[in-house]
Amino acid sequence: MTDFNPELERRLNALRGQHLFRELRRVDSAQGTRIEIGGRTFLNFSSNDYLGLANHSVLKEAAIKAVETFGAGTGASRLVCGSLAPFHQLEEALADFKRTEAALTFSTGYATAIGTICAVLGKNDIIILDKLVHASIVDAAKLCGAKLRVFFHNDPEDLEDKLKWATDESRQPPPATRHTLIVTESIFSMDGDAAPLRDIVMLKEKYGAWLMVDEAHATGIIGKDGRGLADELGVGGQIEIQMGTLGKALGASGGYICGSRALIDYLVNRSRSFIFSTAPVPAAAAAATAAIQLMQSSEGESRRKNLRAQVGELQSQTINRQSQIPAAIIPIILGGENEASEASAKLRGRGVFVPAIRYPAVARGAARLRVTLTAAHAAEDISRLAGALDEVANHKS
């Protein structure tokens, strides 16, 4: 026997010692405002299913119909055995929704970030990230081989410093072989705050950089019909790469890129996570297409209205947090990893499920409860949450 398992046990014990050990909790119900764990029902504030669509009858029917027509699986990569109609319907719906020339979908948002950034950039290039971008973008930035710089969270001045560095002729290879890509989210996944997209767009134009914006937590929620923050601010046309996911407000699963026809054709040719991966199941694509249609209906509007009402309700009952654009993510920062885990456990003891978010999802010492509200929550649910939070976390300080 080798020392393989003992070595892993040693590493796991180190995680336990730092209050960073994680384990899966089996859920025996669909995602919704109530979930069942170990025979107990919990009020759920952990899901990114912001509009309550993951278990919506319209999405489920679309998925079932796709299974009946196109089967359960897809057999191979879309380039190898043909590209099923539900993906094309979804991509047309996405391009129309985001007002871009074209769109491409991937099996996950993670695969989208990796496949896109690594296709677009190489070792002669520069990538500049907001400090708090999602792990998939950080991983992609490391993997693509470009020089990596990070700017302070939502800080255009610091971004400008990095852009000056990137365009400094004395330090960089000649411009013909060098491109700079800025990547940010529009609504940040762990803090729920919004990027200053107009300032960032102005800077990228000034310095001739490209821009990629991940709208994972804005699509479906922010702006007219839930088209996202870029559309709301009128800057969608100036963003080279618009990314998002299909598994959050859209209630299905997968990731997407929206942009020019040239970008999409290029990704089909060069994106390794698209090319060397079996196509996602048709059911997911059909469900996402149904969600995009629902977004633009009066039901979509009333769901967004209800979500905003729940966010307002919780803010008025607990946290006086100033935010220009109310996102559905409300972090309650506790600091210590242990404190966050204990607060989460105490809430579970009161029948309320709120995840503790710890390193490496957030910085060390910035552990938190991450409350996510959905359109499916009722005012009574919010009151119960506020009461439970009052009891377990000293969040008002």
Ligand SMILES: *Cc1c(COP(=O)(O)O)cnc(C)c1O
């Ligand atoms: C969730 C998320 C992703 C990854 O998407 P998956 O479909 O879950 O793989 C990428 N970027 C951001 C900002 C996210 O929140």
